[in-house]
Amino acid sequence: MTVRTRFAPSPTGYLHVGGARTALYSWAYARKHGGSFILRIEDTDIERSTQASIDAILDGMRWLGLDLDEGPFYQMQRLARYAEVAQQLVKAGHAYWCYASKEELDALREAQRARGEKPRYDGRWRPENAKGKTPPADVKPILRFRNPDEGVVAWDDLVKGRIEIANAELDDLVLLRADGVPTYNFGVVVDDLDMAITHCIRGDDHVNNTPRQINIYRALGAPIPFFAHVPMILGADGERLSKRHGAVSVMQYAEDGFLPEALLNYLARLGWSHGNDEVFSLEQFVDWFDLEHISRSPAQFNPEKLAWLNQQYLKVRDDRLLAEAVAPRLSARGIGVAAGPDLAGVVTLYKDRVSTLNELADAVEPFYVEVYPGAELLAQHVTEAACGALRDLHTRLETAVWEKAQISQALKDVVAARGMRFPQLAIPLRVVLIGQTQTPAIDAVLGAFGRDVVLARLSRHI
Numbered sequence: 001m002t003v004r005t006r007f008a009p010s011p012t013g014y015l016h017v018g019g020a021r022t023a024l025y026s027w028a029y030a031r032k033h034g035g036s037f038i039l040r041i042e043d044t045d046i047e048r049s050t051q052a053s054i055d056a057i058l059d060g061m062r063w064l065g066l067d068l069d070e071g072p073f074y075q076m077q078r079l080a081r082y083a084e085v086a087q088q089l090v091k092a093g094h095a096y097w098c099y100a101s102k103e104e105l106d107a108l109r110e111a112q113r114a115r116g117e118k119p120r121y122d123g124r125w126r127p128e129n130a131k132g133k134t135p136p137a138d139v140k141p142i143l144r145f146r147n148p149d150e151g152v153v154a155w156d157d158l159v160k161g162r163i164e165i166a167n168a169e170l171d172d173l174v175l176l177r178a179d180g181v182p183t184y185n186f187g188v189v190v191d192d193l194d195m196a197i198t199h200c201i202r203g204d205d206h207v208n209n210t211p212r213q214i215n216i217y218r219a220l221g222a223p224i225p226f227f228a229h230v231p232m233i234l235g236a237d238g239e240r241l242s243k244r245h246g247a248v249s250v251m252q253y254a255e256d257g258f259l260p261e262a263l264l265n266y267l268a269r270l271g272w273s274h275g276n277d278e279v280f281s282l283e284q285f286v287d288w289f290d291l292e293h294i295s296r297s298p299a300q301f302n303p304e305k306l307a308w309l310n311q312q313y314l315k316v317r318d319d320r321l322l323a324e325a326v327a328p329r330l331s332a333r334g335i336g337v338a339a340g341p342d343l344a345g346v347v348t349l350y351k352d353r354v355s356t357l358n359e360l361a362d363a364v365e366p367f368y369v370e371v372y373p374g375a376e377l378l379a380q381h382v383t384e385a386a387c388g389a390l391r392d393l394h395t396r397l398e399t400a401v402w403e404k405a406q407i408s409q410a411l412k413d414v415v416a417a418r419g420m421r422f423p424q425l426a427i428p429l430r431v432v433l434i435g436q437t438q439t440p441a442i443d444a445v446l447g448a449f450g451r452d453v454v455l456a457r458l459s460r461h462i
């Protein structure tokens with residue numbers, strides 16, 4: 001069997017982390033088995049679907065690097081096909097036109113509720129009940145599936161195990177709305193069939209839909225794909241993940257300076273495990289991924305862990321690549337780097353101290369803009385005694401060979417000559433250079449700045 005999986009988002013918002021995880025699992029399953037991964041945009045909710053959302057989904061997939069073998073396909077471009085399959089079902093007696101008006105159905109539901117029954121369609125336009133009834137001229141019919149009355153629908157869910165639902169629990173679901181647009185359950189079956197999908201990997205909010213879909217497959221005499229329903233992602237408060245839990249849009253993470261590899265690694269681990277492995281490459285993930293190790297209980301989204309993972313990726317990333325990623329972030333702040341010190345030489349000082357590219361941009365910014373230390377900092381650290389030491393240092397640095405060991409020696413010489421402790425020089429120096437009392441190793445910081453800038457910044461205060 002050639003594995004074929006799909007990601008089938010409804011374009012009613014951005015690509016959120018839950019959707020991205022579903023996409024990742026479907027993609028990885030196809031890649032692992034040498035199969036195909038397909039993107040289908042389920043845009044049948046005309047009111048809520050937008051082009052902006054389609055673009056956001058495509059951007060998100062591209063940024064994550066989840067490449068497609070086929071698609072994107074759009075359901076609204078396939079209406080003729082749904083109509084065709086609908087006719088096939090009508091002909092075979094598995095579907096029928098229902099002329100019940102909205103008011104009539106509302107009244108039915110009310111009456112059922114009043115009797116303490118579960119609201120459900122009562123089959124009033126099933127062919128056997130509609131005999132002799134004249135369809136009202138003012139009602140555009142909808143197409144309903146004639147669900148079997150008896151028996152059970154069962155499947156072996158590849159995540160959740162065996163699931164069984166009695167047909168008595170299911171009513172005659174709508175296949176086509178009055179405007180000819182298919183409902184989700186109908187569109188999904190026709191498409192999964194036409195696209196020869198072998199494994200439907202999706203959120204477990206669809207478990208209730210699956211028996212209905214299986215009944216449609218059966219009515220069509222079609223093979224039924226495997227289903228794998230992945231548990232939801234919850235926020236730290238145990239509620240379903242939503243905007244309240246901070247950034248949930250994939251592209252927001254891009255903007256905030258997360259690396260796609262880190263987000264993918266995080267999503268891979270969120271609800272799936274391979275022993276105790278936490279940091280692994282996408283290639284490893286594809287190699288290891290299986291459906292058996294998807295957790296049966298909901299996963300909890302943990303922003304701190306994501307930040308930690310991002311940090312692991314930043315730490316080992318090549319300095320040049322980091323510089324290329326940070327430069328546009330500085331440029332967006334109106335800060336050019338061309339005239340300043342080599343950016344790769346500066347990012348390397350900070351890359352193991354930050355969690356995001358934005359934090360990295362914050363950290364290196366003082367190397368490319370004028371720094372005006374606050375009056376309080378100056379008063380506290382750049383005292384008379386400190387100024388004397390900084391003056392000495394200025395003199396020594398004017399002639400020192402500009403490399404780390406020599407710079408370090410100059411600092412040590414000043415400290416020794418003045419009988420100071422090292423921090424008594426290093427802290428005022430940090431304050432005048434960067435406006436902060438803490439930095440990476442001060443000799444490395446001086447080295448990265450370059451002599452001219454160091455001397456100019458020192459001169460301003462001595």
Ligand code: GLU
Nearest residue numbers: 008009010042188202206
């Ligand atoms: N359009 C559905 C959703 O976004 C897809 C469900 C499925 O994968 O079958 O939830």
